[in-house]
Amino acid sequence: MNINLLPFVFALFGLGLFCLLTRRSLVKLLIGLELLGKATTLAIIWAGVVQKTPATTQSIALLVISIEAVVVAVYLALVYAFHRHNQSLDTDDMRRLKG
Amino acid sequence: MMTQSALLESAVAFLIFGTLASYLGGAFFKQRERLISGWIATLATTGSLVYFALLFPSLQAGSAQVALFGFIPWRVDLLGWIVATVGVVLALVVNLYSIRYMEEDTGNSKFFPLILLMVLAVVGLAFAADLFHLYLFFELLAISSFPLVAFRKDEPKPVEAGLKFLVASATGSAMVLLGIALVYQGFGTLDLVQLSTLVVGGPSLFLWLPLGLFTVGFGIKAALFPLHTWLPDAHPEAPSGISAMLSGIVIEAGLFALLRVYFTIGGPLPWPDLLIWFALLTMTAGNLMALTQKQMKRMLAYSSIAQMGYILLGIGITASLGAPAGAPGGLFHIVTHAFMKGLAFLCAGALIFRLGSGQTADMRGAAWKMPLTAAAFTVAVLSLAGVPPFAGFMSKLLIYQAGIQSATTLGWVASLIAIANSVLSLGYYLPAVGVLYSKERSPLVAAKAKEVPFLMAAALVILVVLIVYLGISPDPVRQWAFQAFALLKGGF
């Protein structure tokens, strides 16, 4: 069977970008970032399938997934700090900075 | 005589152990957290700098493969050495400066180690020879800079800036990573040297997508024109030492990584003309936006965007029009920009340190009470605007020359636009200096201003000396920049 997962990768990546650009909440931004991360992980695993080196790409994927978790942890720490000033998760409350 | 890898190992080990020692020292001696962490970090960067200096003579022959600590394959070349060394020098000055500057803040036992990790990331990505390895150091650079931007988390603005920075940066990272996955899918290897040989005969059409993703991804991190929106928030809201690091070396690292990728796998594609147009757009947009800023550090942040345009222009001219002076000019501008933008941010920080306000209007007349800071700031902005005899003039001159040497319409136009931009930039630099030297004094200046403490002054003086020295005798550093590109084969 001929399968090609790249369209799915791009669809997922596109959804992530769409989410980042249009949604107005810190939770949605997290979801957007996560979708980007999942799309890239899928692309990496798929590259291993195409190149027939699944072990290499899996080890790369492990590192990528753990970095994803690390970034999320830092992001949530920032969200926590943000919330102490604003009591909200809405990026429209980020009015102090222009641009 | 130590071998090349032993020297590099020592330089890296200083930074790693400095990170650990700086954190542990600060954490154990809570009372003097800032002093202990700060001084350990300063010593670590100094030690690292010494070994980088010792490494230099062995790089004249070209790039070499080293196995760092026996298992990390890096490629050492002059190009990477210049970027890494500039990062270490800037970090040394910033550490020295922050020892006093951060005295109002808590948590300094985390502040200084994070700066060291940031430098380590710059060193790593300067020498990494594998695409994914490069990406990991990029991620290290990003993750160590988010908390530093939001370091004053008890104020709302830095936290918001940190969030914006994180979202923008993580988006860029994801794009780069997707590009890496596509490259791996196409070629089955991530080693840059191998890739550069594969690409020559390989399918160039397939590379459009990954190269586009790399351009946008690294472009976000390097704040190229339409992707710059996070920078004017993140850079001014960080503590001033960090602003200096971010503007001085971090965004340049983004550009450097982009170029590394271009030089290895961008060969057969007609990309260079685009670089020139992007460069011109970036510098013009940065300068125009800087003109309207009321806050000193925000103005400097926009001017960083403009300066990135110059660096890109230099490299674009060589790549597309073949004038040999362009790329070395861009590289030399990376060096000078690190020092002059670093100095400008540190001076702005010194003014904020005393006055407690970042508004340019509040700094009216500060020069009469803080003569050294004001003089250093004047040197920095004149150099940024490209006024002789300062370093910025020399690097910009190389870029102008390259455009004119190319003897093409595009080259001439680019050089003229770049020169016009330099004049335009005086439109916001000179008023800022004028405010400092104004006869009347703002109430804040009258009440609070006095010259900065010794350590901060020392940091400013080091950078002033570097800028004036590079302005008066740009060689040998300028020669190194030429040599770095002359030695370059297949990206290394």
Place this chain on the structure above:
Amino acid sequence: MIYFTLSLLLIFALLAIFLKDNLLSILSLAAVSALLAIVFFQLQAPVAGVFELSVGAGLITVLAVLTISFIQTKHEKAQSGALLWALVGLAAVSILFFLFQLFSPGAFSPTLAESGWNDVGLVLWNARAFDLFPQVLIVLAAILGILALLRKKEPVPVVTASVMGTDLKSVPITDVPIADEKDGEEPHWGAAVPGGEEP
């Protein structure tokens, strides 16, 4: 078959983006993660699958839900129960599907090369061992950064700070005679200490 899982994954991604409720969209994201793990299993990449399931669907979701619930105690609203049930149902279906896949391995894509824990371990510890170096540094940076971001709020009044014995941060070190700390009697809580005032 893999297309079916991926389509389900995209549906959950859309749900995660468009659901109004924060908790539900995070749970949808967890479902995306779980489905991605199944895709990895289907692609004969079990190590990445297990990791994605535990870190992506598990750890990240727990962290996010904890943070959100910690933050949102005030304006807690009744969640739309129907959607939650729909979600749990879908997740259950996908887990059943996953189990079904487990018991019929390689049924749909026999050409895929297999690689288990040993192969990945070998690559990670030998061929790509150098990637562990920046990885360790990244984790270190994140730990330091999170410690820095979650450190206790700065003591605002200078007086309190000096009483707590942390006056060194607002006074240049050279101005503080160290002997004072030893021989001087303990200052009272809340009492103003002249040496601790802003110069």
